[in-house]
Amino acid sequence: MEETLKTTEELPEVVYTPESQLRKPRQLLKSMWHDLMASRELAWRLFVRNISAMYRQTMLGYVWAFLPPVFTTLTFVFLNSQKIFSVGETDIPYPAYVMIGTLLWQGFADAMNSPLRMINQSKSFLAKINFPREALILAGIGEVLFNFAIRLILLFIVFFWYKISVPMTVFWAPLGILAMMALGLMFGVLLAPLGVLYQDIEKGLPLITGMWMFLTPVVYPPPTGWPASLLSSLNPVSPLLITTREMITTGNFTHLTGFIVIIGLTLTLLFIGWILYRLALPHLIERISA
Amino acid sequence: MNKNNEVLVKVENVSKKFCRDLKKSLLYGLTDIAGEITGRNNHNRDLRPKEFWALKDISFELKRGEVLGLIGRNGAGKTTLLKVLNNLIKPDSGRVTMRGRVGALIALGAGFNPILTGRENVYVNGAVLGLTKKEIDVKFDEIVDFAELWEFIDTPVQSYSSGMQVRLGFAVASNMEPEIFLIDEILAVGDRAFRLRCFNHISKLVNSTATVLVSHSMFNISQVCNRVIVFDGGNQVFDGDVQKGISLYNTATEYETEKLIYTSKGLSLNKFEILDKEITWDGELKFILDFNSDNNIDNTFVRFIVTQIDGNVIAEWRSSYHDIYCSVKKGSNLFEIIIKNIRLRNDKYKVNLILTKGSGSEYLITAHQSAEFSVKDSLFTSSDYVI
Numbered sequence: 001m002e003e004t005l006k007t008t009e010e011l012p013e014v015v016y017t018p019e020s021q022l023r024k025p026r027q028l029l030k031s032m033w034h035d036l037m038a039s040r041e042l043a044w045r046l047f048v049r050n051i052s053a054m055y056r057q058t059m060l061g062y063v064w065a066f067l068p069p070v071f072t073t074l075t076f077v078f079l080n081s082q083k084i085f086s087v088g089e090t091d092i093p094y095p096a097y098v099m100i101g102t103l104l105w106q107g108f109a110d111a112m113n114s115p116l117r118m119i120n121q122s123k124s125f126l127a128k129i130n131f132p133r134e135a136l137i138l139a140g141i142g143e144v145l146f147n148f149a150i151r152l153i154l155l156f157i158v159f160f161w162y163k164i165s166v167p168m169t170v171f172w173a174p175l176g177i178l179a180m181m182a183l184g185l186m187f188g189v190l191l192a193p194l195g196v197l198y199q200d201i202e203k204g205l206p207l208i209t210g211m212w213m214f215l216t217p218v219v220y221p222p223p224t225g226w227p228a229s230l231l232s233s234l235n236p237v238s239p240l241l242i243t244t245r246e247m248i249t250t251g252n253f254t255h256l257t258g259f260i261v262i263i264g265l266t267l268t269l270l271f272i273g274w275i276l277y278r279l280a281l282p283h284l285i286e287r288i289s290a
Numbered sequence: 291m292n293k294n295n296e297v298l299v300k301v302e303n304v305s306k307k308f309c310r311d312l313k314k315s316l317l318y319g320l321t322d323i324a325g326e327i328t329g330r331n332n333h334n335r336d337l338r339p340k341e342f343w344a345l346k347d348i349s350f351e352l353k354r355g356e357v358l359g360l361i362g363r364n365g366a367g368k369t370t371l372l373k374v375l376n377n378l379i380k381p382d383s384g385r386v387t388m389r390g391r392v393g394a395l396i397a398l399g400a401g402f403n404p405i406l407t408g409r410e411n412v413y414v415n416g417a418v419l420g421l422t423k424k425e426i427d428v429k430f431d432e433i434v435d436f437a438e439l440w441e442f443i444d445t446p447v448q449s450y451s452s453g454m455q456v457r458l459g460f461a462v463a464s465n466m467e468p469e470i471f472l473i474d475e476i477l478a479v480g481d482r483a484f485r486l487r488c489f490n491h492i493s494k495l496v497n498s499t500a501t502v503l504v505s506h507s508m509f510n511i512s513q514v515c516n517r518v519i520v521f522d523g524g525n526q527v528f529d530g531d532v533q534k535g536i537s538l539y540n541t542a543t544e545y546e547t548e549k550l551i552y553t554s555k556g557l558s559l560n561k562f563e564i565l566d567k568e569i570t571w572d573g574e575l576k577f578i579l580d581f582n583s584d585n586n587i588d589n590t591f592v593r594f595i596v597t598q599i600d601g602n603v604i605a606e607w608r609s610s611y612h613d614i615y616c617s618v619k620k621g622s623n624l625f626e627i628i629i630k631n632i633r634l635r636n637d638k639y640k641v642n643l644i645l646t647k648g649s650g651s652e653y654l655i656t657a658h659q660s661a662e663f664s665v666k667d668s669l670f671t672s673s674d675y676v677i
Contacts, residue, residue: 125400
């Protein structure tokens with residue numbers, strides 16, 4: 001039986017020093033790309049694991065994915081019909097309007113929560129085993145997309161029920177949806193290092209998200225008068241939400257410049273967030289207990 | 291081309307500090323991250339308030355085929371060094387060079403979700419360890435065989451016992467084929483059959499890898515390792531021969547107490563002393579047992595149990611084996627016993643003494659770890675006894 005041992009020249013060599021990885025930017029970028037590629041299989045496994053386990057111990061199963069948007073929509077439709085909460089005219093029947101807004105918002109919020117959630121979930125082996133960390137982020141986003149896809153079925157049902165016709169721009173909608181998730185992911189990744197150290201982030205994020213939803217034209221059309229219109233101009237989620245909704249409903253884009261600018265900023269900051277995540281992880285691991 | 295001379299692990303002056311205080315630690319975490327972002331050099335920093343060196347100036351090289359044991363008291367820095375070698379935390383000074391893939395047997399069952407079945411978790415755990423789906427498909431049957439979990443592989447892991455979970459975790463992890471192996475005391479759990487299989491497996495891999503093993507069991511270390519580094523408070527105090535390192539560790543962890551004396555009702559021990567504290571090959575040990583009794587007790591015998599410094603029993607002399615039975619008188623008693631032809635290797639030993647009644651089931655006096663003696667100029671050096 002022949003035994004082949006690799007010689008030293010063929011073996012990959014890695015050097016660890018206290019230096020900041022930013023001092024060797026080319027090496028950093030190379031290892032980022034390498035880890036991203038290497039993490040695909042693991043990300044898929046973690047995704048399958050989480051999705052399989054999510055509702056296994058429930059009776060209703062995947063129905064649970066539908067229920068939150070259903071309840072939110074019903075609540076606002078009721079409030080609006082009773083004139084307790086008046087929003088004015090919307091281009092499409094109000095229930096459909098609220099449903100789209102809620103689904104898109106949920107995509108954003110889920111994406112924002114996913115990095116910290118995935119890290120906290122994996123704490124037990126994060127500090128003990130070396131694996132490509134991008135897998136956690138990818139698996140998290142996979143879950144967000146999966147949940148969104150399930151809820152999309154609701155949207156189809158509502159649109160069918162109200163016989164709402166969709167314009168051709170609906171084919172742009174995936175771009176809008178992904179943009180909202182990317183924005184959420186960007187905030188999530190930037191906050192994750194701080195969130196691992198200080199639990200304030202974990203506790204505060206739901207509060208902020210809740211309030212933020214009301215400051216975004218999710219369940220009401222965008223206000224035109226000043227100062228309320230600041231909600232659309234200063235809130236980065238607004239242009240994305242409004243434009244995506246318009247892609248699905250009217251075909252007229254009112255906030256297109258904002259949409260493009262925010263996407264550009266998102267992609268840049270997301271990349272920076274990725275670098276920050278990598279730089280911070282070794283320091284985070286030594287501070288968390290496992 | 292001499293393949294066995296390749297240096298796979300090179301550690302140069304590595305130091306690592308930790309912080310005792312939680313809030314300060316988190317703050318230092320922030321400052322460290324900031325330092326990383328601003329691209330600072332970060333070498334040779336001093337200790338900030340409440341920090342201490344978990345590792346200081348560790349240096350060594352490891353070649354293929356070497357199995358290095360890291361021993362030391364709890365908190366001496368062994369697992370920290372493993373984490374640095376595994377690229378989980380950054381050194382605060384020095385550098386580490388690793389050639390080849392690194393595999394870590396440190397946490398078994400990483401990634402397990404208890405609600406999923408064993409089968410599903412095998413794939414998750416494999417993926418976390420870097421094994422591809424194809425590799426696992428091919429080895430799946432072997433994995434379940436090794437873990438002996440055929441009947442339960444499709445049951446949720448939450449209903450496995452901890453031993454079963456460890457078996458499954460190890461079965462998956464044993465399929466890693468790295469150049470450098472890092473192992474941390476996971477073999478402490480599991481039944482004896484399982485532990486033997488783990489050792490067999492590790493022994494097979496030893497020639498083609500450079501292995502670093504952290505363990506508290508000197509038995510495991512002496513079985514598997516061919517080199518030992520002793521840690522004390524973050525410092526590297528010894529690097530070399532396994533038996534010498536183990537002796538050093540044993541003397542460092544010796545403590546004065548733990549002389550447990552138990553006497554049954556009506557008896558009290560005055561003195562148990564070995565008269566010749568140092569003997570040579572084939573020498574004799576003389577000891578005295580001075581005690582008081584309220585009653586006459588017939589048919590007693592003495593058990594003289596020799597242990598290593600850490601309490602591990604290695605030999606016993608029983609007076610009943612030599613047909614010597616003693617009668618205990620009411621009042622004070624003094625037994626003087628000489629054991630001849632002692633053949634042990636050079637080392638320090640402790641003694642457990644038991645005075646027991648005829649059938650052997652009723653202990654009258656027990657003196658645990660209560661005396662010491664040492665052997666010099668012995669004729670054998672490696673094994674504890676010769677047949």
